[in-house]
Amino acid sequence: MAIQDRNKLIKLLGPSCSAEEIKAVERVLRSGWWGLGPVTEAFEQAFAKFVGVHHAVALNSCTAALHLSLKAVIAKVGRKGSVIVPALTFISSAAAALYEGCEVVFADVDERTFCLDPADVRRKITRDTIAIIPMHYAGVLSGVDNGKSHITIIEDCAHAAGTPGAGKTGKLSAWSFHAVKNIATGDGGMVTTDDHKAAEFIRRLRWMGIDRSTYQRSKKGKYDWEYDISQLGYKYHSNDIMSAIALVQLRRLKELNSKRRAIAERYNKAFRDLPIKLPPESGSWHLYVIRVDKRYRNRLIDFLRKRNISSSVHYKPLYYFPMFGWNIKEKGKSLPKTEKIWREIVSLPIFPDLTQAEQRRVITAIKDFFYNI
Numbered sequence: 001m002a003i004q005d006r007n008k009l010i011k012l013l014g015p016s017c018s019a020e021e022i023k024a025v026e027r028v029l030r031s032g033w034w035g036l037g038p039v040t041e042a043f044e045q046a047f048a049k050f051v052g053v054h055h056a057v058a059l060n061s062c063t064a065a066l067h068l069s070l071k072a073v074i075a076k077v078g079r080k081g082s083v084i085v086p087a088l089t090f091i092s093s094a095a096a097a098l099y100e101g102c103e104v105v106f107a108d109v110d111e112r113t114f115c116l117d118p119a120d121v122r123r124k125i126t127r128d129t130i131a132i133i134p135m136h137y138a139g140v141l142s143g144v145d146n147g148k149s150h151i152t153i154i155e156d157c158a159h160a161a162g163t164p165g166a167g168k169t170g171k172l173s174a175w176s177f178h179a180v181k182n183i184a185t186g187d188g189g190m191v192t193t194d195d196h197k198a199a200e201f202i203r204r205l206r207w208m209g210i211d212r213s214t215y216q217r218s219k220k221g222k223y224d225w226e227y228d229i230s231q232l233g234y235k236y237h238s239n240d241i242m243s244a245i246a247l248v249q250l251r252r253l254k255e256l257n258s259k260r261r262a263i264a265e266r267y268n269k270a271f272r273d274l275p276i277k278l279p280p281e282s283g284s285w286h287l288y289v290i291r292v293d294k295r296y297r298n299r300l301i302d303f304l305r306k307r308n309i310s311s312s313v314h315y316k317p318l319y320y321f322p323m324f325g326w327n328i329k330e331k332g333k334s335l336p337k338t339e340k341i342w343r344e345i346v347s348l349p350i351f352p353d354l355t356q357a358e359q360r361r362v363i364t365a366i367k368d369f370f371y372n373i
């Protein structure tokens with residue numbers, strides 16, 4: 001390793017760009033069609049096939065995908081209600097519920113997988129519940145089902161591109177192509193579903209409720225300027241620049257995820273004899289999250305920071321954020337596993353372009369930390 005690299009900041013997560021992504025973007029830029037158009041249609045078809053469902057609707061984020069999925073559920077059941085989500089996750093699933101005036105109900109997570117605990121979900125289902133949004137934490141498949149009830153499952157697949165079975169339990173599934181996800185396009189999202197009506201509903205609402213996209217109105221070589229709007233929509237659609245990158249990333253996904261897996265396996269081997277709980281097997285290795293004694297967690301993060309190594313906590317439970325107005329001392333007791341786990345977790349650098357030299361630096365730093373406490 002060059003001397004100047006020994007102290008270079010090691011990122012936590014990051015995208016991988018080959019010449020193919022650059023060529024694909026260049027083709028779109030030169031084509032003159034940058035907006036929602038033929039490349040996005042091609043990506044939707046390829047992604048639906050990849051997941052094994054009939055419909056894929058490309059959006060500008062997973063947040064938009066969760067929001068419009070929940071709107072589709074509300075349209076179907078004809079009422080708002082409560083939505084069950086994990087607290088050990090990113091804000092978007094709870095935000096989708098709040099955007100729609102639904103109540104957010106947090107359920108606890110499974111101690112091993114960090115995904116929603118099916119038993120606690122069952123305890124928290126009431127007559128008011130309209131949806132459950134499990135999240136495949138770090139790409140580990142969440143085992144939640146709705147106990148054969150009418151309640152709709154919306155899968156949050158933000159971490160799970162490449163995890164076998166992801167997108168196959170829920171009526172609707174929301175995917176992220178944010179800059180550090182397994183398929184990364186800068187920003188981007190997708191809803192996948194077998195429900196034709198829901199797909200059409202989301203397709204219309206993604207671009208301001210307009211019934212036919214500009215591309216659809218230009219398809220026959222003539223431009224048809226007229227369109228209709230029967231319902232208020234959102235500015236949530238994707239575009240062909242993002243989709244060009246996405247198509248290449250989807251083609252590379254196996255290769256990219258196998259690099260992540262190799263990194264995870266090297267960590268697992270190196271940490272075997274340390275006082276660290278290793279993560280469970282993941283299908284996508286979106287994150288690599290270890291558990292350490294809560295007394296050392298913050299010290300370990302500081303120690304790594306001093307060596308210019310990024311690490312993080314996925315996640316501080318959502319109810320700690322003041323917007324939820326929770327009395328944590330009192331209500332936190334209802335989520336004992338979330339309360340315990342979040343104090344012990346540390347996410348370590350994992351992304352396809354992490355070099356072996358960088359990973360050795362991370363491993364050495366962690367060993368140094370534990371040999372010196």
Ligand SMILES: Cc1ncc(COP(=O)(O)O)c(C=O)c1O
Nearest residue numbers: 061062063090092158176177178
């Ligand atoms: C679990 C989870 N859900 C949803 C999202 C939101 O994704 P996006 O940034 O595409 O809206 C993220 C993003 O980090 C996430 O980690």
